[in-house]
Amino acid sequence: MTGATIRLTMAQAVVRWLTQQFTEIDGVRVPLFAGVFGIFGHGNVTCLSEALEAVQDRLPTWRGQNEQSMALAAVAFAKAKLRRQIMVATSSIGPGALNMVTAAGTAHANRLPVLLVAGDTFTNRLPDPVLQQVEHFGDPTVTVNDAFKAVTRYWDRITHPAQIMSSLPQAVAAMLDPADCGPAFLALPQDTQEIAFDYPEVFFESRTWAIPRPRPDRQQLAEAVALLKTAKKPLLISGGGVRYSLAGHVVAEFAVKHGIPVVETVAGKGAVTHYHPAHAGPIGIIGSTSANALAAEADVILAVGTRLQDFTTGSWTAFSRDARFISINAARFDAVKHRALAVVGDARETIEELDAALGAWRVDPAHMARAQMLFREWDALLESLQAPSNAPVPTYAQIVQAVNASAGERDTLISAAGGLPGEVAKGWRVKAPNTFDLEFGFSCMGYEVAAGWGHAMANSGPGGLGGTPIVMVGDGTYLMMNSDIYSTVLSGHKMIVVVCDNGGFAVINRLQQFKGVPGFNNLLTDCRVQNRDNPLHVDFAKHAESMGAAARRCESLADLVAALEWAKGNDRTTVLSIASDAYSWVPGDADWDVGVPEVSSRETVRSARKQQDEIRAKQRIGV
Numbered sequence: 001m002t003g004a005t006i007r008l009t010m011a012q013a014v015v016r017w018l019t020q021q022f023t024e025i026d027g028v029r030v031p032l033f034a035g036v037f038g039i040f041g042h043g044n045v046t047c048l049s050e051a052l053e054a055v056q057d058r059l060p061t062w063r064g065q066n067e068q069s070m071a072l073a074a075v076a077f078a079k080a081k082l083r084r085q086i087m088v089a090t091s092s093i094g095p096g097a098l099n100m101v102t103a104a105g106t107a108h109a110n111r112l113p114v115l116l117v118a119g120d121t122f123t124n125r126l127p128d129p130v131l132q133q134v135e136h137f138g139d140p141t142v143t144v145n146d147a148f149k150a151v152t153r154y155w156d157r158i159t160h161p162a163q164i165m166s167s168l169p170q171a172v173a174a175m176l177d178p179a180d181c182g183p184a185f186l187a188l189p190q191d192t193q194e195i196a197f198d199y200p201e202v203f204f205e206s207r208t209w210a211i212p213r214p215r216p217d218r219q220q221l222a223e224a225v226a227l228l229k230t231a232k233k234p235l236l237i238s239g240g241g242v243r244y245s246l247a248g249h250v251v252a253e254f255a256v257k258h259g260i261p262v263v264e265t266v267a268g269k270g271a272v273t274h275y276h277p278a279h280a281g282p283i284g285i286i287g288s289t290s291a292n293a294l295a296a297e298a299d300v301i302l303a304v305g306t307r308l309q310d311f312t313t314g315s316w317t318a319f320s321r322d323a324r325f326i327s328i329n330a331a332r333f334d335a336v337k338h339r340a341l342a343v344v345g346d347a348r349e350t351i352e353e354l355d356a357a358l359g360a361w362r363v364d365p366a367h368m369a370r371a372q373m374l375f376r377e378w379d380a381l382l383e384s385l386q387a388p389s390n391a392p393v394p395t396y397a398q399i400v401q402a403v404n405a406s407a408g409e410r411d412t413l414i415s416a417a418g419g420l421p422g423e424v425a426k427g428w429r430v431k432a433p434n435t436f437d438l439e440f441g442f443s444c445m446g447y448e449v450a451a452g453w454g455h456a457m458a459n460s461g462p463g464g465l466g467g468t469p470i471v472m473v474g475d476g477t478y479l480m481m482n483s484d485i486y487s488t489v490l491s492g493h494k495m496i497v498v499v500c501d502n503g504g505f506a507v508i509n510r511l512q513q514f515k516g517v518p519g520f521n522n523l524l525t526d527c528r529v530q531n532r533d534n535p536l537h538v539d540f541a542k543h544a545e546s547m548g549a550a551a552r553r554c555e556s557l558a559d560l561v562a563a564l565e566w567a568k569g570n571d572r573t574t575v576l577s578i579a580s581d582a583y584s585w586v587p588g589d590a591d592w593d594v595g596v597p598e599v600s601s602r603e604t605v606r607s608a609r610k611q612q613d614e615i616r617a618k619q620r621i622g623v
Contacts, residue, residue: 003200004200004201005198005199005200005201006198006199006201006204007196007197007198007199008196008197008199009047009051009161009193009194009195009196009197010047010158010161010164010188010192010193010194010195010197011047011048011050011051011188011193011194012050012051012054013161013164013197013199013203013204014048014051014117014164014168014186014188015048015051015052015054015055015059016051016055016204017164017168017203017204018033018059018088018168019031019033019055019058019059020204020205020206020207021033021172021206021207021209022206022207022208022209023084023085023208023209023210023211024208024210025081025084025085025461025462025463026462026463027462028462029208030085030461030462031058031059031085032085032086032172032209033059033085033086033087033088033115034077034081034085034086034087034457035059035060035061035062035087035088035457036052036059036060036061036062036087036088036089036090037061037062037063037064037070037071037073037074037087037088037089037090038052038061038062038063038064038070038089038090038091039063039064039066039067039070039090039091039092039096040090040092041091041092041093041096041119042092042093042094042119042130042131042132042190043091043092043093043094043096043097043118043119043120043121043132043188043190044090044091044092044093044117044118044119044188044190044193045092046190046193046194047190047193047194048090048117048119048188048193062457062487062491063487063490064450064483064484064487065483065484065486065487066099066481066483066484067089067091067096067097067099067100067103068099068100068102068103068446068450068481069103069446069449069450069481069483069484070089070450070484070487071089071099071100071103071104071107071114071116072102072103072106072444072446072447072450072451072454073087073450073451073453073454073457073484073487074086074087074088074089074103074114074454075103075106075107075110075112075114075183075447075451075454076414076437076439076447076450076451076452076453076454076455076458077454077455077457077458078107078112078113078114078454079110079112079437079451079454080412080437080454080455080458080459080464080465081458081463081464082243082244082246082434082463083112083113083176083178083181083211083244084211084463085458085463086113086114086115086175087114087115087454087457088114088115088116088117089103089114089115089116089117090116090117090118091116091117091118091119092118092119092132093118093119093120093121093130093132093133093143093144093145093190094131094132094133094134094144095132096118096119097118097119097144097145097147097148098144098147100116100118100148101147101148101151102444102446103116103183103444104116104148104151104152104183104185105150105151105442105444106439106441106442106444106447107151107182107183108151108152108153108182108183108442109441109442110240110267110439110441110442111181111182111240111244111307111331111441112181112182112183113175113176113181113182113183113184114175114183114184115171115175115183115184115185115186116148116152116183116184116185116186117185117186117188118145118148118185118186118187118188119187119188119189119190119193120143120145120157120187120188120189120190121133121143121189121190122189122190122191123159123189123191123192124191125140128140143187145157145185145187148185148187151183152182152183152184152185153174153175153180153181153182153183153184154170154171154174154175154182154183154184154185155184155185155187156170156171156185156186156187157186157187157189158186158187158188158189158192159189159192160192161192161195161196161197161199162197165199165200165203167186171184171186172184172209176209176211176212177212178211178212178213178214178241178244178245178330178331178346179214179330179331179332179333179344180331181244212346213245213346213348213349214330214344214345214346214349215345215346215349215350215353216328216343216344216345216349216350216353216354217343217344217345220341220342220343220344221343221350221353221354221357222357223341224326224328224341224343224354225354225357225358227300227324227326227341228300228302228326228354228358228361229358229361230299230300231299231300231363232299232363232364232367233294233297233298233299233300233363233367234260234298234299234300234301234302234363234367235260235261235263235294235295235298235300235301235302236251236254236255236260236261236262236263236301236302236304237262237263237264237265237268237283237301237302237303237304237306237312238251238262238263238264238265238268238271238272238304238305238306239264239265239267239268239303239304239305239306239307239312240265240267240268240305240306241268241304241305241306241329241330241347242268242271242304242305242347243267243268243270243271243305243433243434244305244347245305245330245346245347245348245349246348247271247304247305247346247347247348247351248271248272248433248434249433250348250351250352250355251271251272251304251347251351252271252272252276252278254351254354254355255278256277256278257355257362258355258358258361258362258363259362259363259364259365259367259368260278260302260363260367260368261278261279261280261294261367261368261371262276262278262279262280263279263280263281263282263283263287263291263294263295264279264281264282264283264291265282265283265284265306265309265312266282266284266286266309266311266312266421266425266438266440266441267306267438267440267441268305268306269282269425269428269430269436269438270430270433270434270435270436270437271433271434272430272433273430273431273432273433274429274430274431275429277372278368278371279375280294280371280372280374280375281375281378281426282425282426283295283312283318283590284311284312284313284314284318284590285310285311285314285315285422285588285590285591285592286311286421286422286425286426286440286588287425287426287588287590288375288378288426289374289377289378289381289587289589290371290374290375290377290378292314292318292588292589292590293374294371294374295314295318295319296318296319296320297320298319298320298323299320299322299323299324300323300324300325300326301319301323301324301325301326302326302328303325303326303327303328303329303340304328304329304347304350304351305328305329305330305347306327306329306334307329307331307334307337308327308334308337308338309441310592310593311440311592314590314591314592315591315592315593315615315619316338316619316620317590317591317593317615317618317619317620318590318591319620321620321621324341325338325339325340325341326340326341326343327340327341327342327343328343328345328347328350328351328354329342329343329344329345329347330344330345330346330347331344332344338620382397382401382426382427382586385397385398385427385586386398386400386401386427388557391581393579393580393581394556394557394560394578394579394580394581395580395581395584395585396419396420396423396427396500396580396581396584396585396586397423397427397584397585397586398557399472399498399500399557399560399578399580400420400423400424400427400428400472401427402557402560402561402564403470403472403498403560403564404427404428404429405561406561406564406565406568407431407470408467408468408568409431409432409435409467410432410435410465410466410467411435411467411468411469411470412434412435412436412437412455412459412465412467412468412469412470413428413435413436413437413438413470413472414437414438414448414451414452414455414469414470414471414472415437415438415439415448415471415472415473416438416439416440416443416444416445416446416447416448416451416473416477417439417440417443417444417445417447417477418445418473418474418476418477418505418506418507418508419474419500419502419506419507419510419585420472420473420474420500421438421440421443422507422585422586422588423585423586424436424438424472425438425440426586426588427586432465434465435465435467437451437455439451445476445477445480445481446477446480446481448471448472448473448477448497449471449473449478449481449482449483449484449485449497450481450484451469451471452469452471452484452488452495452497453484453487453488453491453493453495455469455495456468456469456488456493456494456495457493468494468495468496468568469495469496470495470496470498471495471496471497471498472498472500473497473498473499473500474499474500474501474502474505474506475499475500475501475502475503475504475538475540476504476505476506478499478540479538482543482544482547483547485497485544485547485548485549485573485575486547486548488549488572488573489547489548489549489572489573490548492572493573494570494571494572494573494574495573496564496567496568496573496574496575496576497544497549497573497574497575497576498560498576498577498578499540499575499576499577499578500578500580501537501538501540501577501578501579501580502579502580502581502582503523503524503525503535503537503582504522504523504524504525504527504582505522505523506522506523506582506583507585508522509522509523509526509582510583510585511594514608515594515596515605515608515612516596516600516602516603516604516605516606516607516608516609517602517604517605523582524537539553539577540553540575540577541553541575541576541577544575548572548573549572549573549574549575550567550570550572550573550574550575551574551575551576551577552566552567552574552575552576552577553576553577553578554576554577554578555578557578559578560576560578563576564576591615591618592615593612593615593616593619594612596608596609596612597609
């Protein structure tokens with residue numbers, strides 16, 4: 001090691017270091033940081049942009065239209081790359097930074113890596129209060145960037161240029177650790193960005209990072225083997241960790257060998273394909289009757305790579321009170337939930353070791369046969385609900401089927417909040433592994449279009465699927481955040497967007513009415529608008545055309561089918577809109593615990609409260 005140094009500003013040093021970090025995907029060495037989503041302004045334009053401009057051939061910078069949506073695109077990129085490659089998102093201070101907090105929460109809830117870099121106020125405080133500064137009277141060290149502490153895995157404010165030498169490696173280590181994975185945040189005060197410092201040249205030597213695969217503790221594994229061998233009706237829940245561990249094939253083979261049906265969480269959907277012989281459907285509140293029936297009967301549940309969110313567990317009503325859990329998870333925090341027998345380790349490595357320890361042990365074949373029968377019945381129900389009809393407005397189920405049939409094997413379906421999550425979780429038949437992205441860990445409205453951009457970027461290069469992202473979004477979410485349609489037209493990243501227009505926030509209207517409240521402030525027809533009988537409906541096709549996309553308004557399912565084929569042949573982002581039924585849903589039979597008024601003058605609410613008490617009486621007691 002030499003004592004040679006190089007004099008750089010702090011901002012220049014951050015950028016140079018980022019360009020020297022690498023990883024391997026499918027045996028190919030690639031940059032760990034694939035690019036930057038940036039909106040420049042007060043706090044990051046004079047120093048950080050100067051540094052980024054100089055390396056744009058190695059670290060490309062893409063301009064988004066909204067700080068939240070560009071950071072969401074970065075989140076989706078990481079998901080498409082199965083957490084093996086990371087994007088950076090940078091903003092100015094103040095509102096620009098706060099716009100990224102929602103995206104940070106989305107990444108945090110979904111355990112996805114993204115590096116968020118925001119400008120910050122002056123550390124010397126000489127010009128205070130500066131533009132966009134929020135002053136705290138009792139604590140002058142607090143800025144808006146402190147808001148990220150609640151929604152990031154790693155947070156730091158760089159107040160001296162030397163600090164990046166310890167902070168940057170720690171940020172990357174956190175983002176790549178399967179137990180701690182999530183967003184990292186760096187606040188860069190604008191007066192610190194400009195300071196020149198003599199950095200050791202060795203700090204900028206290239207490094208190739210690898211994602212660790214922790215093996216399970218032998219005693220934990222032995223206890224899991226012993227418990228699983230007692231099972232008569234075991235069930236394997238495949239979570240998002242199965243996908244990120246690249247363990248889908250291993251889990252599928254394990255399930256077939258030992259005769260254990262596989263059900264999937266929202267994040268885990270797509271690790272195995274729809275018609276895999278061990279696959280028994282999605283579990284939980286937006287799950288299938290087949291998976292939920294198996295969950296109710298299961299005596300031992302092998303939960304792999306899942307944090308057991310309430311939509312998976314039916315708010316902990318989906319399982320017998322006597323059922324035992326074995327939880328395989330890289331994160332200790334998740335593994336020990338609800339008195340599970342915790343096996344802390346990487347999903348792929350742990351399943352392989354569990355398989356070896358089980359040897360030839362296998363459940364009675366009748367158990368898998370019953371699971372396959374239940375799944376065939378569920379698939380037949382889907383077919384009946386998805387079949388075209390003479391109804392004037394198609395249902396979500398029919399639209400999902402039309403899009404699913406049109407999708408190529410490598411095309412990725414993307415959706416998030418609203419009514420579509422339940423419909424695509426139940427009704428989308430995954431054709432190839434890892435071609436399904438339903439953001440329902442944070443249920444973030446506005447994720448969808450931005451995520452399509454992120455997936456389109458991720459599709460090329462090592463590990464990319466090469467297909468076209470297909471975004472399914474409701475009219476309410478589209479109106480909330482759609483501007484990255486324009487971004488994809490500018491950047492040349494094609495996606496297909498299907499807008500289902502059901503006249504407002506239909507699924508939350510469903511929940512509201514189901515719990516005894518009259519429709520209020522959700523559908524356009526029950527909002528405070530000028531003409532409730534005939535409210536203005538947005539022409540989404542024309543709106544998308546104004547942003548440079550190709551677009552069509554479809555009047556029927558037949559129109560949609562034809563438009564999808566047209567969209568596949570287009571050379572740019574294409575948006576298709578179609579009216580959809582606001583009141584027709586694929587059935588689900590898992591319970592959900594939500595707050596219902598304990599007292600009310602409405603009989604409908606009192607009845608809903610009684611039903612909610614009955615749901616809570618079925619909950620497993622856990623911690």
